[in-house]
Amino acid sequence: MDARLAQRLQFLANNPPKRLAFSPDGATLAVAHDRPALVNLWAVEDGERRATVELPDVTAPAEDLAFGADGRLLVRAGDRLLILGP
Numbered sequence: 001m002d003a004r005l006a007q008r009l010q011f012l013a014n015n016p017p018k019r020l021a022f023s024p025d026g027a028t029l030a031v032a033h034d035r036p037a038l039v040n041l042w043a044v045e046d047g048e049r050r051a052t053v054e055l056p057d058v059t060a061p062a063e064d065l066a067f068g069a070d071g072r073l074l075v076r077a078g079d080r081l082l083i084l085g086p
Contacts (some may be wrong), residue, residue, distance in 0.1 A: 015034065015038060019032040020065065026041065028042065036061050041053075059077065
């Protein structure tokens, strides 16, 4: 197993996915984890993590994730609604 794949699998083992959402163009996968404040954005084509977002003051797991129609905004619902974007 290559080292990068081993790192990704270890990350997922330590931070199990709770909710998933694909961007409208299918290029990005947003993943909310059991750790409530964590959201990762992954490039579908090459499996690389594009970004990790640590959300301040979030205590409940995500109940839903959704991208806006143009893919620029990501909405995370849980203990409160959070809109992430440029």
